[in-house]
Amino acid sequence: MLLVVCVDLDDDVGRKTDVETPVVGRDAVEDAAVKLATADPEDSDVNVLFQGVHLADTITDQRVEVAAVTGNEKGDVRANRAVGDEVDEVLAGLATSEEVKALIVTDGAQDESVIPVIRSRVTVDGVRRVVVRQAQDLESMYYTLKQVMNDPETRGTILVPLGILLLIYPLAILADLLQLPGEVLGLSSAAIGFYVLGRGLGVGDKLDATVDRVRSSLYAGRMTILSYVVAAALLGVGGITGVETLDAVRGRTAGDLGVLQVLAALVYGAVQWFAAAGVTTSLGQITDEYIAGRLEWRYLNAPFYVVAMGMVLYGVSAYFLEFVSLPFLAATLLSGTLLGVASTLAFAVAETHFGGDAEDDPDRVDPAN
Numbered sequence: 001m002l003l004v005v006c007v008d009l010d011d012d013v014g015r016k017t018d019v020e021t022p023v024v025g026r027d028a029v030e031d032a033a034v035k036l037a038t039a040d041p042e043d044s045d046v047n048v049l050f051q052g053v054h055l056a057d058t059i060t061d062q063r064v065e066v067a068a069v070t071g072n073e074k075g076d077v078r079a080n081r082a083v084g085d086e087v088d089e090v091l092a093g094l095a096t097s098e099e100v101k102a103l104i105v106t107d108g109a110q111d112e113s114v115i116p117v118i119r120s121r122v123t124v125d126g127v128r129r130v131v132v133r134q135a136q137d138l139e140s141m142y143y144t145l146k147q148v149m150n151d152p153e154t155r156g157t158i159l160v161p162l163g164i165l166l167l168i169y170p171l172a173i174l175a176d177l178l179q180l181p182g183e184v185l186g187l188s189s190a191a192i193g194f195y196v197l198g199r200g201l202g203v204g205d206k207l208d209a210t211v212d213r214v215r216s217s218l219y220a221g222r223m224t225i226l227s228y229v230v231a232a233a234l235l236g237v238g239g240i241t242g243v244e245t246l247d248a249v250r251g252r253t254a255g256d257l258g259v260l261q262v263l264a265a266l267v268y269g270a271v272q273w274f275a276a277a278g279v280t281t282s283l284g285q286i287t288d289e290y291i292a293g294r295l296e297w298r299y300l301n302a303p304f305y306v307v308a309m310g311m312v313l314y315g316v317s318a319y320f321l322e323f324v325s326l327p328f329l330a331a332t333l334l335s336g337t338l339l340g341v342a343s344t345l346a347f348a349v350a351e352t353h354f355g356g357d358a359e360d361d362p363d364r365v366d367p368a369n
Contacts, residue, residue, distance in 0.1 A: 001098045002059060004066040005087065005118060006052040009079050009111045011070040012036060018193030022086040023068040026056045026092060033066055044107040044130075051130040052105050065094065071114070086164040091122060101125045126194070161192055219247035227284025231277035233271045238273025245269025249321060264320035267313055279303045304343035308336040 005028065008014075014021050017035040033049030041044075049068055058064040069086035071079025101123045101184060103315060106112050107130055118124060246265040257265070282302035289295040317330025318324040 001063045001092065001096050001100050002067060003090070003094070003102045003122065004052045004055045004064060004101050004105060005090075005102050006048045006066065006068040006105045007083065007114055008045045008048065008068060009071040009083065009114055011072050011082075012040070012043050012078070013049075013068060013105050014070050015039050015073060016043070021068060021070045022090050024065070024090055026053055026066050029053055029056075029066050029068050042059045046105045047130045048111075051128065055103065055105070055128070063096070063098070080114050080117045083114045084121065087118055087121050099123075103128065105130060110163075165192070215298075223284040223287040224281075225284075227280045231281045234273050234277035234280065237279065238270035241265040241273060242268075242270035256292060260320055264317040268317035268321055268323070271310050271313045271317065275306055278306035282306060291323075297354070299345045300347050301343050306338055308340040308343075310337070312336040 008021075011021075013019055013023070013032055013036055016039040017032065019032045019035060023032045023054065029049055030053045033046055033053065035048065036043055037046045045286050050069065056064045067090045069083050069090065071082045091100065102118060103125050104112075104115060104118060104127045109129075112129070115124065115127060202255065222325045243266070245268055246262060249261070249265040253261075286295065286299055286302070289299055311332055315324065315329045315336075319326065319329040
């Protein structure tokens, strides 16, 4: 048996007439088509129903049954499910022991999205698209554009550069009135360039992932986020202090400064603030690891290492600026080295005697619980 399935994905038949779906039988489908044509002569689903009736009349080499199935007004995934349910109802009501194959009749590309749903229930022999001949290409183009506009990724990729390009002409007119043609055109070109470069490098996805991580960290009450904010402020202060120190050194020096002296001045002014930033982030990370029950003794080395490196850099930069003597530099290097070695040995011994990974220590109580 051949089942001619007339698909009305947006349920025009049910919404515009009093016909209940699914509609099964040649006469019933013809009656539904007449009622729909009377209610809305311009509806393309009228052609679909009459085409189903026409096929039922012209196919004579096998038994033919015609049915009309509908979805819902939105024409979305739920509409596909509704069509599938009505197809199941039609198949269950067929009084035949023969193999049933389907011929699907639609009015365009949108309704054809339901073909996989029907194919999962019955063998599909073919698809017949019925549209007004003059409008076939126009409808396909309209549906394609509609799909593109509904896709956020495609919409952003196409419309944003197009919008910037369309704004260049009015911006050029405005720039001509303000006597700033080069600046506006340059900014417009730079905006397009940055957008294309960002899309190519996937900057948007990375930013979204970063925002999600920050949001999750805030909701989880993690100290790492707060420590990063404080560290960023300390780094900013350190950078400003380093530049001020460089200006002060230049003011006291008659000649030009060498590369080593410039670097030494910047490091000398910023190293204390940078070390404080490093200690802050280390303590924040250690706190989060402890709360999560993943703290290991060797993690506690981090702030001591930061302080040790800060001491070494402070002594070296001060020596190059001739602020301290060679014995002071030697003492600073020795102190930094001893601090790093002492912290490493101390926490290694603690890890040996008191256990390493918190998850491997049976006596370790997870403070998060």
